[in-house]
Amino acid sequence: MIEANAQINNYTYSYNIKTFMTKSTFIHSPELHHFLNTVLETNRTMNLTSVRDPQQAWNKHIIDSLQGLQTGLFDNPARVIDIGTGAGFPGIPLALEKPELQMTLLDSTAKKCAFLESYIQNQNLTNRIKVLLGRAEEWGHSHLHRAQYDVAITRALGSFSEVCELTLPFVKKGGHAILWRGKDAPAETQQGVKVLSTLCARLVSCESYQLPGHELDYHLVVLRKAKSLPGRYPRKVGVPKKEPLE
Numbered sequence: 001m002i003e004a005n006a007q008i009n010n011y012t013y014s015y016n017i018k019t020f021m022t023k024s025t026f027i028h029s030p031e032l033h034h035f036l037n038t039v040l041e042t043n044r045t046m047n048l049t050s051v052r053d054p055q056q057a058w059n060k061h062i063i064d065s066l067q068g069l070q071t072g073l074f075d076n077p078a079r080v081i082d083i084g085t086g087a088g089f090p091g092i093p094l095a096l097e098k099p100e101l102q103m104t105l106l107d108s109t110a111k112k113c114a115f116l117e118s119y120i121q122n123q124n125l126t127n128r129i130k131v132l133l134g135r136a137e138e139w140g141h142s143h144l145h146r147a148q149y150d151v152a153i154t155r156a157l158g159s160f161s162e163v164c165e166l167t168l169p170f171v172k173k174g175g176h177a178i179l180w181r182g183k184d185a186p187a188e189t190q191q192g193v194k195v196l197s198t199l200c201a202r203l204v205s206c207e208s209y210q211l212p213g214h215e216l217d218y219h220l221v222v223l224r225k226a227k228s229l230p231g232r233y234p235r236k237v238g239v240p241k242k243e244p245l246e
């Protein structure tokens with residue numbers, strides 16, 4: 001588990017990430033390969049990902065998704081929601097690696113949800129992976145989903161402020177959000193202190209990692225929800241993006 005607030009020993013953490021990455025580069029989990037192949041195959045007729053090369057897709061989608069394991073937040077059975085999951089990243093690789101997770105995949109694009117639903121049914125995964133079609137701004141107010149998850153995860157959904165507003169409403173008090181962010185995450189988290197306070201969360205950690213074949217640093221940002229959110233969040237559809245909290 002990443003230590004709360006710690007001036008984490010970056011060296012140790014990066015070392016772990018590197019070890020993990022090297023190992024996982026050689027993972028030959030048939031389920032992970034089958035899922036990626038299905039995405040790439042479907043991508044010929046439906047736009048699911050711009051990454052078409054299988055090795056690049058393995059790194060960018062599978063290895064990147066599995067970085068979330070480093071947080072330790074998936075080591076125990078947990079209810080997890082992936083917000084803006086697209087073709088199922090990072091939610092599906094994490095669910096395939098950790099069968100004890102109850103994973104919900106949320107996306108506002110019907111054809112992506114239909115693809116995910118069909119994959120999950122074909123693989124007999126319906127007992128532990130669910131698909132939810134719609135906007136986070138709306139589902140975040142439903143009693144079935146608001147404050148119901150141990151962990152909310154999200155990758156490539158929007159600005160720091162936007163993803164905080166869209167993910168934190170789903171998290172239980174004391175639960176966590178994990179944001180897959182790019183190279184600017186350290187600055188984003190520093191500038192986002194007030195946003196986090198408005199959304200009743202605090203920063204646990206912001207750790208960098210690298211992906212094979214990519215020069216840039218990526219970051220996993222872990223947030224902890226300290227208490228219930230005011231009922232007005234998330235704001236109406238489109239507002240978190242158009243008028244980001246400051």
Ligand code: SAH
Binds near residue numbers: 086089
């Ligand atoms: N997480 C995936 C996809 C990122 S693209 C990945 O990293 O590969 C962003 C996805 O979020 C798109 O599939 C889009 O349909 C979805 N999305 C955007 N805004 C959303 C919202 N407000 N609620 C739910 N899904 C949203």
